Amino acid sequence: MTYWQIFIAFFIPGIVGYGGGPASIPLVENEVVDRFGWMSVTEFSEMLAMSNALPGPIATKMAGFIGYQEGGVLGAVVGVFATVAPSLILMIALLSLLMKYKDSPRVKRMTTFIRPTIAVLLGVMAFNFFYSSYDESGIWQMLFLVVASFVLMEKLKVHPAFVILGALGYGAIFLA
Numbered sequence: 121m122t123y124w125q126i127f128i129a130f131f132i133p134g135i136v137g138y139g140g141g142p143a144s145i146p147l148v149e150n151e152v153v154d155r156f157g158w159m160s161v162t163e164f165s166e167m168l169a170m171s172n173a174l175p176g177p178i179a180t181k182m183a184g185f186i187g188y189q190e191g192g193v194l195g196a197v198v199g200v201f202a203t204v205a206p207s208l209i210l211m212i213a214l215l216s217l218l219m220k221y222k223d224s225p226r227v228k229r230m231t232t233f234i235r236p237t238i239a240v241l242l243g244v245m246a247f248n249f250f251y252s253s254y255d256e257s258g259i260w261q262m263l264f265l266v267v268a269s270f271v272l273m274e275k276l277k278v279h280p281a282f283v284i285l286g287a288l289g290y291g292a293i294f295l296a
Contacts, residue, residue, distance in 0.1 A: 122191050123198050125156055130183045130202035137179075144179050146241040148186075149248075158190055161252045169288065173281045179203045257295055265290065 129151040137144025187199025
């Protein structure tokens with residue numbers, strides 16, 4: 121039953137997460153945090169930060185980590201397969217259809233309507249992360265990390281992976 125739940129938790133976001141890994145993050149969060157209760161919002165945000173620091177597609181890293189946490193090595197394999205299965209099925213079944221209608225104005229219009237929805241989902245997820253950060257760490261810790269991250273990435277052009285590692289180190293030392 122656990123493997124079936126892992127499969128469902130990553131297959132559904134893979135189907136409806138139009139736009140790739142970043143677009144499916146809020147959907148995975150809904151499945152993992154709200155539906156199955158495998159993680160809290162804080163644990164999910166920490167796992168997401170670590171996944172962003174590592175190279176490769178975000179969705180498969182999340183699926184591998186959560187699948188391993190819930191079902192061991194087989195759970196990780198099931199999670200990763202469930203993440204890539206919708207794309208694999210669509211590529212095999214609909215490749216000729218997509219090539220035929222790729223320049224259609226209707227398809228392009230559909231894409232312009234879906235992008236704002238993805239932006240709202242990412243905004244809601246960011247708000248939830250800020251709220252849980254404020255709730256658990258306090259306003260000053262959160263503001264310090266936000267301002268420091270902004271300055272490091274935008275002004276000093278430090279790679280985001282180093283900023284994430286620095287924030288993790290700061291949290292381990294000062295917030296543990």
